[in-house]
Amino acid sequence: MSLADEEARLDAALTEARAAIPNATSTAALTDLERHFAGKRSAAAAANEAIKTLPAADRPHAGQAVQTYRHAITDLAEQRRAALAAEEAATAAVTERLDLTLGAHTRPRGHLHLVTQTRRELETIFTGLGYRVAEGPEVEDDWHNFEALNIPPAHPARSMQDTLYVRLGGDEQVMLRTHTSPVQIRTMENQPPPIYVVVPGRTYRNETLDARHSPVFHQIECLAVDRHITMADLFGTIETFVRRLFDDDTIRTRFRADYFPYTEPSAELAVSCVFCHGEGCRVCSQTGWIELGGCGMVDPNVFNAVGLDPEEWQGFAFGFGLERLAMIRYGIDEIRTFVDNDLRFLEQY
Amino acid sequence: MRAPLSWLRDFTPLDAPVAEIAAALNRVGLEVDAIDVLGDDITGVRAARVLDVTVHPDADRLRLVDLDTGDGTTRVVCGAPNVHPGMLAPFAPAGATLPGGLTLERRTIRGQVSDGMLCSPRELGLGDDHAGILDLDPDTVPGTDVRELLGLDDVVFDLAITPNRPDAMCVVGVARELAAAFILPFHVPEPDAPTDADARRPVTVTVDAPDRCPRYLARVATVTLGDSPPWMQQRLVKAGMRPISNVVDVTNYVLLERNQPLHAFDLDRLAGPGIVVRHAEPGEHLTTLDGVDRTLEPDDLLICDADRVPQALAGIMGGGHSEVASDTTAILLESAYFERMGIARTSKRLKLRSESSARFERGTDPDGVATAAERALELLTHVAAAGVAPDAVDQYPERAARPRIALRTSRVNAILGTALRDTDVLDALRPLEIDVTGGDDDIVAVPPTFRPDLEREIDLIEEVARRVGFDQIGRTVARPHNQVGGLTAAQAERRVVTDALVGAGAAEVATIPLVAPDLLARFGATDPVALTNPLRADESVLRAALLPGLVTTAAANTARGRPDLALFEVGTIFLRPPAGQLLPVERVDVAALLTGGRFRRPLEPDRPVDAYDAVDLVRILADTLELARWDLEAASIPGFHPGRAARLRADGHVVGAVGELHHDVLTAVGLTGPVVAFEADLDALRDAPRRDRAFRPLSPYPPSTIDLAFVVDDAVPAAAIAATLRDAAGGLAEEVRVFDEFRSSELGATRRSLAFALRFRAPDRTLTDADVAELRQRGIDAVTAAYGATLR
Secondary structure, three states: OOHHHHHHHHHHHHHHHHHHHHHOOOHHHHHHHHHHHHOOOOHHHHHHHHHHHOOOOOHHHHHHHHHHHHHHHHHHHHHHHHHHHHHHHHHHHHHOOOOOOOOOOOOOOOEOOHHHHHHHHHHHHHHHOOOEEOOOOOEEEHHHHOHHHOOOOOOHHHHHOOOOEEEOOOOOOEEEOOOOOHHHHHHHHHOOOOEEEEEEEEEEOOOOOOOOOOOEEEEEEEEEEEOOOOHHHHHHHHHHHHHHHOOOOOOOEEEEEEEEOOEEEEEEEEEEOOOOOOOOOOOOOOOOEEEEEEEEEEOHHHHHHOOOOOOOOEEEEEEEEHHHHHHHHHOOOOOOHHHHOOHHHHOOO | OEEEHHHHOOOOOOOOOHHHHHHHHHHOOOEEEEEEEOOOOOEOOEEEEEEEEEEOOOOOOOEEEEEEOOOOEEEEEEOOOOOOOOOEEEEEEOOOEEOOOEEOOOEEEOOEEEOEEEOOOHHHOOOOOOOOOOOEOOOOOOOOEHHHHOOOOOEEEEEEOOOOOHHHOOHHHHHHHHHHHHOOOOOOOOOOOOEOHHHOOOOEEEEOOOOOOOEEEEEEEEOOOOOOOHHHHHHHHHOOOOOOOHHHHHHHHHHHHHOOOEEEEEHHHOOOOEEEEEEOOOOOEEEEOOOOEEEOOOOOEEEEEOOOOEEEEOOOEEEOOOOOOOOOOEEEEEEEEOOHHHHHHHHHHOOOOOHHHHHHHHOOOHHHHHHHHHHHHHHHHHHOOOEEOOOOEEEOOOOOOOOOEEEOHHHHHHHHOOOOOHHHHHHHHHHHOOEEEEEOOEEEEEOOOOOOOOOOHHHHHHHHHHHHOHHHOOOOOOOOOOOOOEOOHHHHHHHHHHHHHHHOOOEEOOOOOEEOHHHHHHOOOOOOOEEOOOOOHHHOEEOOOOHHHHHHHHHHHHHOOOOOEEEEEEEEEEEOOOOOOOOOEEEEEEEEEEEOEEOOOOOOOOEEOOHHHHHHHHHHHHHHOOEOOEEEEEOOOOOEEEEEEEEEEEOOEEEEEEEEEOHHHHHHHOOOOOEEEEEEEHHHHHHOOEOOOOOOOOOOOOOEEEEEEEEEEOOOOHHHHHHHHHHHOOOOEEEEEEEEEEOOOOOOOOEEEEEEEEEEOOOOOOOOHHHHHHHHHHHHHHHHHHHOOEEO
C-alpha cells in the first residue's frame, strides 16, 4: 500500500461520512456513525494500522492525513449533535410539556401563630436596646402575683383582676398569674441590679371567652432598674420602641395619670394613631390616639419587697397586651380569634 | 362617677369649653369614659299622665297605657314594670326624636297600635338606668317639654375613677381638681342647719369595735316624707341614681356631692333611741334592703339598735326593718367612718357591693363626717320640712392623724427627670389642699384627710407630676452598660424548634391551657392540677399534655371544613408539685398533629396521613437539635393506637411519644381517623447529649454499596437490625437504610423480610472487593446471631 492509496481511502471515507453524518436522525445513530467512520474498525483505524508498512519518509505524511481525517469526522459529528440537540429540545417542548399552572405538590407552608410573630418582633427590638428576655411560671403564689407588687389582701386592685385559683390542697393561695408582673419580682429576687429585661408571657383571667374577653391572653412588659432611671427615661424608651415597632418616626406618645399599685407615678400610655396620624379614624374611634397599655416608675414598696433600697435604685416598668397590639395593627375585631386557632386565620400570617 | 357640669359649677366658676374640661380631666388621671351632652337630639318629648293601665290581650309582659298628653289622650304599648295610673312619665309621641337620632313612629305591637313610647332614663341619655320608666314629679303639668323639666341643657362627664382616688368619687372632689387645673377659685360653702329643740330625742352611741369604726356620728331630725323637689331629682338622675323619697334622696345627694355615705334609720322602728356598733355573732342573720337573708361571720360589722338587734350591715347596706318608709316621721341619721379593709372583706365575701361600700373600702374622709351630716340636715330642712335636733352624738375617740411627709425637690427631679425648683413643687401641691411648708430641698407636706392615698414622698411626687403635667417631662433613653441583650440558649432553641416545624409545613397554634379532665385522662394524665373556680367544666384543669388541645383544635377545624391539617404547639404543661413544693412543675412540651390528606399532587387524590408522617416530624426535631442518640421503641401509650405507637428515647431516657392516635380519643372529640401525632418534653430533649460538632474529615475515597435482606421475626424492630449492621461494620458504614419490607404466606404470618442498603467508605483507602466481602459477612453473622434471622 502506498501513501497515495492511503490518502485516497481516507478521502473516500470522508466523502461517505459527509453524506451520512449530517443525515443522522438521532444521537444514537450519530454515535454509531462516529464509530463506523472513526472507531476500531474504521478507515481511519485501518489507515493507522497501515502506516507502519509505509516507507519511513512517508510515515509523517500518512500520520498527518489520519489526524486530519479524524478531526473532520469529529467536526461533522459535533455539528450534527448540536443540530440534533436543538431539534430534540424543540420536540421536548411539546412532548414533555407540563402545565405548571395546574397547581403544585401541595406540601403547605407552615405558619407561626400571630402572637408568636408579634412576640418575636418585640423581643428583637428590646434585645436590640440591650434587654434580656425574662420568663417565669404561669402558676404563681400570692406573694409574687400580688403581695410583693404592693397589692395586699383585700386591696381594691385585686378586684380589678378576676383571678383563677388553683387547688393543690395547701393553705397558701396559688393562682394562674393575672399579669406578667410577677416575673419582675422573680427577676429582682434572683439577680442584682442593674436589670434590663423584657417579659413576654401568657396570662389568665376569670373571664368567659367571647368577642372581647378571653380567659387566656399574652402580655409583654419591660423592667429597667438602675441607679438613675427617671420617668423621662421611661417616656423616651417607650417612644423609641413604638417608633421602631411601627417603623415611623413621626409617631407621638401621650401619657396620662393612671393608677397601678406597683408603679408610682403611673401613667396610661397611648400612641398617635398609626393609621390616620392623629386625624381621627375608625381604628382610634376618631380620637387620633390608640391606648396601648400602662407604665410607671417602680413603687418603693416593690423595691422594699425584694430587698432593694429605693434610695439607691430607681426603675421603670411598662406593659401591654400582645393580642391587643396585633388587633390594632391588623384590624382584628375579636380577641377570640387568637384562641380559636382557625386554620383560615393561621394561614393568613 | 357621673359629674354634671352644672353641679361642678356650684363650687368653681368653670367656663372653659367642654372639650377642654374633658382634656384636663384626662390629663390629671380622672379618665373621661363618655361626655353626655344632655338633651342633644331630644325633640317633642313631653310629660304625660298615666290614666289607665290594662293588660295587653296577646302578650303577657306588655301593657296598654292610656295617657293624658295635655292636649288630648292617646295610648301606647309598654313593657316597663313600674307604670301605674297617676304617674307622670316622659312621653315620646310619633315624630319625636331621642338621643342617638331615633325618630318615633306609630307602630302596631301584637295587634295593638302604640302612638310612641314612654322613656326610661337611659332612653333620654340620663345614664344607664333602664329598669323602668322615669317617674316625673307628680306636680308636673302634662304637656311640659322634658328638656325644660329635667334641666337637659347640661353636660355630664362620665368618669372612670381609679381605686386610689376616693376623693374624686364626688362632685366636690372633681371640682377641686378642675379648679386647680384651670387656676380658678374653689369654694365649698359651710353647711348650716338651723336646729329645733322640739325635735330633740335622747340618743346614745356605743361602739364596741372602735378599730373597725373609728368615728360614728348620729343626728336626729323629724321629717315629713314625700318626693324631693325636681332640681334634686334632676341632679340625681343625671348622676345615675333613681329618686326614691326626699329623705333617701338627700342621703344620696350628699354621697354624690361629698363622698360621704349616709344612712337614715326610721327612729321609731329602732328599739329605743340608741345605736350599737358591734361584730356579728357566728351564724347571725340579717335581711338586707335587697331582700336577701345574709348569714354573717364575726368579721362582719353590724349597726344595731339599743337592744343590739342588727339594723344594717355597716357601710354596705341597711336592713329592711328600720328602712325609711312613707310613714316615717323621725330619723336617726348616721354619718360614720369605717375602716377600709373590713368593709372590703365583707363586701367581697357576700358579693354585695353598693355605692356606699365602694366608697368606704377606698377610704372616705374621717374629718368630713360631721360636715356631711350637717349638709344633709340643711337639705332636709328645705326638702323634708325637717326639725333638726341640736345635739350630735359623735364617737370619734382618736382623731385621724395627718401624716407629715418630708419631700425633697431633688428627689422629685431624680424620679421625674425634671429640673423643678422648690417653688414649683410648692405651687403644684397647694391647690390640692396639701399644707406645705419649708423649702430649700426640705419641704414638709401634710395632706388633707380626704386623700388617704397620700402617705409617702413618692405619693407627693406623683401629685407634682400630675399637676406639672406629664407633657413637661422630657424623653431620654436608658441603656444597660454591663450586658449584651439577647435570648438565653433555651429561648433561642425554642425558636429553632418552632421554625423547623414551620419549615416542615406545620401551622403553629396557641391553645388554651385550661382543658377538660376527661379528655386529658385519655392521654394518661389522671391527676392534673385543678382550678378552684373554673368557668366551664371543659376548662377546669390545667393541661398536663399538649395533645388534648391539639385534637380539640383539629376537630374544630375539621368541623369548619378544613380536614387536612398539620398543627403544632410549643407550650407550657403543668404537673402536680412534688412534696414540699408549693407550685406545680411547669415544663415546655412540643407536640404536633397531622390528619387528613398529605402532599397532594395536582389532580391526584390525597394520600391519607400515616404514622410515618409523625415520625418524620420527630426526625426533623431530633435532627434540628442535633441529638447524639435517639430512637423509637414500640410501646403501648395512653391515647395512642395500641399497635402503632412508640416511645421517643433520647440517650435511653423516655422523652416523648409518637404514633397514630387511639380511636377512642378521636371519637371523644368527633374526629374520624387517621390522626397521627407526637409529643415530647422539649426541656428533656434540650438536656440530651448533642452530636459532637468537631469536624469529621471527608474521605476522598469512593464508597462501596451492598444490599442485604433478612427474614426475621415480626417483633424485631428494623431499627435494631440496622443498628446491628452499623455496629458490625466497625465505623466503616456511612449509611444503613431499610429499603424494602416483604411478607408472604411462605414466610409465615409472624415473619417478614427486611432489605437493607449499606454504604461503606474508609477514611484512608479505597475498599477492595475482599474488604467489602468481609464487611458483608460480618453483617450477616451479627444479624443472624442476634435475631435468629436468615439471609434471604
